[in-house]
Amino acid sequence: xxxxxxFLAAVCVLxxxxxxxxxxxxxxxxxxxxxxxxxxxxxxxxxxGWTSKRSGIDYRISAIPLGGYVxxxxxxxxxxxxxxxxxxxxxxxxLKKIAIVAAGPLMNFIIAIGLFFVLFLQSSEQLNTxxxxxxxxxxxxxxxxxxxxxxxxxxxxxxxxxxxxxxLAHRMGETGELDIRTEQGGKYxxxxxxxxxxxxxxxxxxxxxxSLGALPYQPVIEPVLSEIVPQSAAALMGLQVGDKVVAIDxxxxxxxxxxxxxxxxxxxxMLNFTIIRDGTSMNVKVMPKxxxxxxxxxxxxxxxxxxDGKSSIPSxxxxxxxxxPSEAIAKSxxxxxxxxxxxxxxxxxxxxxxxxxxxxxxPITIAEVSKTSFEIGWQQVLSxxxxxxxxxxxxxxxxxxxxxxxxxxFYTYELLRGKPMSxxxxxxxxxxxxxxxxxxxxxxxxxxxxxxxx
Numbered sequence: 001x002x003x004x005x006x007f008l009a010a011v012c013v014l015x016x017x018x019x020x021x022x023x024x025x026x027x028x029x030x031x032x033x034x035x036x037x038x039x040x041x042x043x044x045x046x047x048x049g050w051t052s053k054r055s056g057i058d059y060r061i062s063a064i065p066l067g068g069y070v071x072x073x074x075x076x077x078x079x080x081x082x083x084x085x086x087x088x089x090x091x092x093x094x095l096k097k098i099a100i101v102a103a104g105p106l107m108n109f110i111i112a113i114g115l116f117f118v119l120f121l122q123s124s125e126q127l128n129t130x131x132x133x134x135x136x137x138x139x140x141x142x143x144x145x146x147x148x149x150x151x152x153x154x155x156x157x158x159x160x161x162x163x164x165x166x167x168l169a170h171r172m173g174e175t176g177e178l179d180i181r182t183e184q185g186g187k188y189x190x191x192x193x194x195x196x197x198x199x200x201x202x203x204x205x206x207x208x209x210x211s212l213g214a215l216p217y218q219p220v221i222e223p224v225l226s227e228i229v230p231q232s233a234a235a236l237m238g239l240q241v242g243d244k245v246v247a248i249d250x251x252x253x254x255x256x257x258x259x260x261x262x263x264x265x266x267x268x269x270m271l272n273f274t275i276i277r278d279g280t281s282m283n284v285k286v287m288p289k290x291x292x293x294x295x296x297x298x299x300x301x302x303x304x305x306x307x308d309g310k311s312s313i314p315s316x317x318x319x320x321x322x323x324x325p326s327e328a329i330a331k332s333x334x335x336x337x338x339x340x341x342x343x344x345x346x347x348x349x350x351x352x353x354x355x356x357x358x359x360x361x362x363p364i365t366i367a368e369v370s371k372t373s374f375e376i377g378w379q380q381v382l383s384x385x386x387x388x389x390x391x392x393x394x395x396x397x398x399x400x401x402x403x404x405x406x407x408x409x410f411y412t413y414e415l416l417r418g419k420p421m422s423x424x425x426x427x428x429x430x431x432x433x434x435x436x437x438x439x440x441x442x443x444x445x446x447x448x449x450x451x452x453x454x
Contacts, residue, residue, distance in 0.1 A: 009374050010367035011065060013381065015041065017111065017389045021396075022068040024107030025100055029072055032096040035087035038071035066363060072100075076423070094415035101407045108393035109336060115386035116332035119379060120323050127216045128319035129158055138213020139198075143191045144182065150214065151188065152181035160321065161209065161216050166335075168208035170342050172199045173354030178212070200355060205296035217317040221256040221307050232302020237286045239303060240277065247274035256305045263288050267299035336390060343394045362444030401426070401433030 019041050026039050036055070040046075042062035049060030062068075072089040073080060080088050089097065130149040134140050150158055153167040171178065178193040193212070197203075203211040223245040228235045245253050249272050253259045262271070267290035274283055288299025323331060349355045366388060373384040397405040406429065414420045 006364075006367040006371045009370035010363070013370040013373070013385050013388060014065065014366065017108065017385065017392060018042075018065075018068045020107050020111055021104045021392060022070050024103035024105075025070040028103035029070065029089070029100045032092060032100060033087065034089050034092060034096070034100065035073040035084065036070060037073060038069070040071070041065075041068045043067055043069070094411050097411040098408060098415065101404050101411065105393040105396045105404055108389045108396070109340075112336050112339075112386045112390040112393070113329075113332045115382045115389070116335050117328050119382055119386070120328035120331050121325065122379065123320065123322040125318060125320050126160060127313070127317055129161060129164055130217065130317050131214045132217030132317065133215040135210070135213035135215065139178070139193050139195050139211075140213035143193045144180070144214050145184075148182040148184045148189075150180060151183050152179075154179050159319075165208045166338060166342065168212055169199075170345060171195065172208070172346065173349045174198050197354075204356075217313060218255070218257050219313060220254070221305060223253050223256040223259050224305055225303050226306035227304040229302030229304075232300075233286050233289050234301040234303045238284055239273070239275070239286065239301075242277065244276040245273055246276055246281070248272065250274075256307075263301055264298045267291070267297045269299070339387065339390050340394050343391060347398075357443060358447050358450070360440070360444050360447055362441065362446075362448045364445065364448035400436055401429035402437055403433065406430075406433050 022039060022041065026036055029036055036057050038058045038060065040049075040058075040060045040062050042065045044062050044064040046060045046062055049058060051058050073084060073087050074089045075085070076090055085091055089100070092100075128149060129151070131140075131144060131146050134144060134146055150164055152158055153164065154170070156163075156167055158164055158167060168178070175196045175198070176194075178195055180191050180193055182189050182191060199206065199208060199211045209215065225234075225239060225241055225243045225245070228239060228241055245256075245259050247253055248259060248262045251258075251262065267288050270285055270287045272283055272285055274281065286301050288301050290297045291300045346355065346359065350357050350359065369384055370381075373380040396403050397408070399405045399409050401407075401410075410421050410426060410429075420426075
């Protein structure tokens with residue numbers, strides 16, 4: 001049943017993005033006077049559709065929902081009647097060809113900007129970037145202190161933890177120093193935080209903020225058990241509702257978040273819980289069950305604590321985010337640019353070996369993320385759709401034959417040289433591109449399977 005929901009969520013998120021990408025090609029082709037034969041969402045056998053009586057265009061939904069295509073009249077793909085040769089794609093000026101090909105990725109950029117604009121218009125109260133906790137032996141522990149507010153990273157102004165995350169993610173795989181500006185008591189300080197193979201090695205699998213080790217403010221949650229999952233590790237080893245955890249392996253526990261961190265980091269390892277039950281101290285040994293989460297194994301023991309979500313957050317850790325429409329559109333363009341640049345940088349780092357190719361995700365991960373976004377709420381759905389749309393734009397612009405970027409290389413060559421690239425070279429390029437794309441898909445799906453079952 002979970003697989004069905006993942007599939008449906010992916011269709012709901014990817015379907016409109018693919019349709020609008022292809023609509024970009026379609027509408028510009030028609031504006032440029034090129035005859036469109038087929039507009040398909042998906043590849044492979046036709047599932048259903050219709051043929052327009054006015055234009056003769058075959059609109060269809062096809063069986064493989066991993067993309068789509070717009071088929072245009074083209075003398076390279078079949079005979080074209082003499083009276084329609086001026087409508088064939090191959091007979092158009094190079095600038096028209098470039099416009100038609102570029103329209104698909106451009107549409108994905110426009111979608112991302114539009115969705116980010118809607119999200120930036122929403123008013124919300126958030127945790128500001130004041131540091132609430134610093135992990136021991138982390139990069140942050142060498143330079144930053146609790147209570148400082150992060151205001152800039154590598155020269156880029158920061159106002160939210162999301163922006164902190166993106167700024168840090170740009171440095172994935174790098175060794176060097178993070179240039180971080182902080183504020184405390186009205187005084188600004190510039191600090192250098194050393195990093196080594198950031199987010200890789202021992203930090204692989206961690207998010208960017210955890211890898212830095214400077215965490216947002218976390219409310220204090222009493223470590224008193226309110227629920228025990230039947231047949232879980234906690235239930236089998238005798239933990240009970242009402243037990244108060246005061247230590248794990250002799251490490252004092254005053255906040256439930258400290259306990260969850262220890263449990264998550266110790267899958268399949270015996271832990272000694274010191275608890276208070278009915279006023280009496282006792283020890284209980286529990287082994288967290290190893291559970292797959294993303295690309296790592298975490299520990300779970302099947303317990304919950306009571307938390308009403310109303311624990312007081314100090315005012316100096318809170319901020320209200322509200323943007324005017326002009327600010328929202330400016331930030332949406334900035335965020336789109338930053339994420340596109342980060343995607344290109346990540347691809348470059350994979351090629352040079354700074355980060356591993358296991359970071360490439362495929363359709364299974366997209367489906368999983370889409371399902372999770374629907375469970376969280378509409379804002380997360382829009383955010384997920386915007387990021388996927390942006391990724392589609394960037395990936396399609398890679399200069400690989402078969403992709404839009406490869407075709408743009410062919411038609412730019414034609415524009416500059418005044419004649420098309422030879423059919424022999426183009427066909428050889430398309431074969432190489434198809435092979436690269438197939439290898440990429442196999443790698444991406446393989447990574448997805450490893451994340452799920454590895």
